[in-house]
Amino acid sequence: MARPAKPSGPSQRQLRIGELIRHALADMLARGDIHDDVLAKHVITVPEVRLSPDLKLATAYIMPLGGQDMKPVLKALEANKRYMRGEIAHRVNLKYAPDIRFRADESFAAAERIDSLLDTDAVRRDTLVARLKIDQGDEDQIPEEDRRNDDR
Template structure:
């Protein structure tokens, strides 16, 4: 029997990510929320819970965005039940994905370090 490359939770997570991305984009536009995007969706094995990881365009507005998305979670779940072919749509938990901010901070620090270590040209050498 051939092994499965993807588990059911992975397939459901990928489909949820696509659908929730559309719902979040519409919520940002309709409700005037800070600009956010869905970076990942992790689904529990029993498909009862889905953790939706979001990133914000402006990290200082992330708390506001996540709070608003948590308030809209019930509405999102209702929409997902209409658009997806699942017996039971998982409950949604929205969390802020700090990995992008951390990556940008590390990149900035590396650039600063490289700039500090670069050899300085002496302007009086001629």
């Protein structure tokens, strides 16, 4: 008998609890509940929290506003993570409060890089040529995947 395929992504429970932890962390950082000089100087966003399948490890991706001073902010968060874990245990009703790891969120930089690539002359020229072929009725010369992307 064939085994069922493993799920490709996080479970609904992981996603839901990750979101609850994200809200708790963001609330603590916004209210200034963590008494640290470095954290008091920065506005910090928490775009995502990922949990391990056993819910014992939470990886919080953080980004200081403007992306400046990432290392001191990460160091301050690491120094205060024991307090934050206790607060999360009070705010989120879980059997075990997960251990928290803080990582720099690189998704903003990746999105910026993709935007800059899409803004190059070569890409603009290629999309213009594809649109002209569609307008002239030469859709057969455009690959199927390009036609699907062009319908947006």
